Amino acid sequence: MQQDTHLYDLTVIGGGPIGMFAAFYAGLRELDTQLIESLPQLGGQVAALYPEKIIRDVAGFPHIKGRELVRCLQEQMLQFTDFKPQVFCDEEVLSLEKGNDEFILTTTKRITHTRRIIVAIGGGAFSPRxxxxxxxxxxxxxxxxxxxxxxxxxxxxxxxxxxxxxxxxxxxxxxxxxxxxxxxxxxxxxxxxxxxxxxxxxxxxxxxxxxxxxxxxxxxxxxxxxxxxxxxxxxxxxxxxxxxxxNYGFTADNHVLRDWGLPLVHRALPVDQHMATAIAGIYGIGDSVTYSGKTKLIAAGFGEAPTAVNHIAESLYPERKQPLHSTSIA
Ligand SMILES: Cc1cc2nc3c(=O)[nH]c(=O)nc-3n(C[C@H](O)[C@H](O)[C@H](O)COP(=O)(O)OP(=O)(O)OC[C@H]3O[C@@H](n4cnc5c(N)ncnc54)[C@H](O)[C@@H]3O)c2cc1C
Known part of the structure; x- marks a missing residue:
């Protein structure tokens, strides 16, 4: 097993649309970030299940094909040269362990270290009914x-x-x-x-x-x-x-979260208003989480990503002033 000794600020687990947007936003906040995706390609359900479907409820796009939305998210995520997230596809996170000031993740390929985690694994591994x-x-x-x-x-x-x-x-x-x-x-x-x-x-x-x-x-x-x-x-x-x-829908399996020590409610990860889970340092966004009024939509998950990333940035670098708008960054 390869030992990756680099200590990341943030690891986003899951490269669906919401994980990708979180990794982009982490670049905006200059966090040293890696994104780990178990499938060979990014895009989660959108890329795997409905790349040709026309999506009509993503803000700013009257209509956009799933495939094109994933392409735009990828371009957006990789736009920063200094704080471009490291993207690892075809690599599943198997377990996580809490160290002193860090988490140790074991994946199918590496052992890797990170200070904070965002879980964005959707419903986990999914299969059609x-x-x-x-x-x-x-x-x-x-x-x-x-x-x-x-x-x-x-x-x-x-x-x-x-x-x-x-x-x-x-x-x-x-x-x-x-x-x-x-x-x-x-x-x-x-x-x-x-x-x-x-x-x-x-x-x-x-x-x-x-x-x-x-x-x-x-x-x-x-x-x-x-x-x-x-x-x-x-x-x-x-x-x-x-x-x-x-088209009878899908069944999903995210039992792995229980193995990681994260309690589930109705098979979803409860989070607070900062998208923080019950374990300090681990956050959850997108289809994997639940809170009062949660809707499993791309638009809703896009809002959750900056909430989690900003809270993480504040906890890691309290001296940094939080920019409200991306346009305030030169
Ligand atoms: C057929 C269909 C049509 C839909 N149409 C719409 C629509 O029109 N509009 C809309 O807003 N929403 C739609 N949705 C819902 C939308 O796709 C989801 O809300 C969205 O994909 C959630 O994104 P996510 O990033 O949270 O999770 P996902 O898209 O599920 O991505 C999670 C990613 O995590 C990866 N992963 C899982 N476990 C691990 C692990 N242990 N290690 C590493 N990676 C892991 C998975 O491989 C996956 O790529 C639709 C869903 C379906 C099934």
Whole structure:
């Protein structure tokens, strides 16, 4: 195991959008920072789960693709030459231990030392909820999809999307533009999306198939045959499509936080008004945390990052005056 003897001011664990913004802000406050991300790429859920989705609720962007938001965050994070955070991808933080005036982190690659920690691991390791029917797993990534990694997989194809939340609606509206035809299958008569999204969906050419469940899925010489069964009813329908996108949400596993000695409430990390956790020196931001009124949105997490970083800067360097605006820095 490699020993990294450098003592960082701050380690941000998790390179999702909120961890990236925190690392940028730490550069603004001239903290010696490292960011550690377990996946090979930065961007968290945005990059891994919905890089092609159009996001409409990030301040300042009327609409922006997930991939482009991650690219902008990366450019913003790495803009300072003197206080550019060190970024380590493909490296998972396994454990942490409190020393005298520092924390010792063990990752899959190193042992590294830091004075403060920001936990930004989202829901932890996440995986999509699977389709509740038996099918040949070889279809995954060819005819059955859980992520949209490449819009071209759906271009000019007949696509069924299974799900009834915002994400399923967003995908239906996004793919409608490029696909030959889009069906949206939901087990309830109503969709659980934002009102404006549901209105756009109803005005679109997406064919809504409700209230139906997918009962069987079989591979055809060309495409898939879906057998649909009416929820709480007896009517059956057949649908032939080229591709099925399953959008039943995700399960996440952040049990690692308990192993790090951090108590969880409803599987999230409680924090105070400074985003500080129960362990002095460890802060939490983004989807990993909980407090009264917490919303798991990128916009909300972006606000939490400066709160945590400014408190950390003040605790490490009380003599430094806190700038209120980035424009006050020459
Ligand atoms: C399909 C979908 C659509 C969404 N659409 C929107 C939307 O339109 N608008 C919006 O505001 N929000 C949306 N969200 C929610 C938004 O993506 C999250 O709120 C946001 O990603 C949270 O960012 P984060 O940085 O806190 O966590 P994450 O994005 O989850 O990033 C956490 C990162 O930490 C890493 N990590 C985990 N454990 C470790 C470890 N031990 N060591 C190192 N790294 C680790 C993970 O690999 C991950 O990259 C959507 C979510 C989904 C799933």
């Amino acid at each position: 699977p389709l509740a029917v038996n099918y040949d797993p070889k279809l995954d990534g060819k005819e059955v999809f859980y992520f949209v990694k490449n819009i071209a997989d759906f271009t000019d194809r007949t696509v069924a999307i299974a799900g009834g939340g915002n994400s399923a609606i967003d995908w239906a509206l996004t793919l409608e533009v490029v696909a030959k035809k889009v069906y949206l299958i939901h087990r309830r008569p109503r969709f659980r999306g934002l009102e404006a999204n549901v209105k756009r969906l109803e005005a679109s050419n997406v064919e809504l198939v409700t209230p139906y469940n997918i009962a069987h899925l079989t591979k055809q010489p060309a495409g898939l045959a879906l057998q649909l069964k009416q929820a709480k009813g007896t009517i059956e329908k057949n649908l032939n499509v080229d591709a099925l996108l399953v």
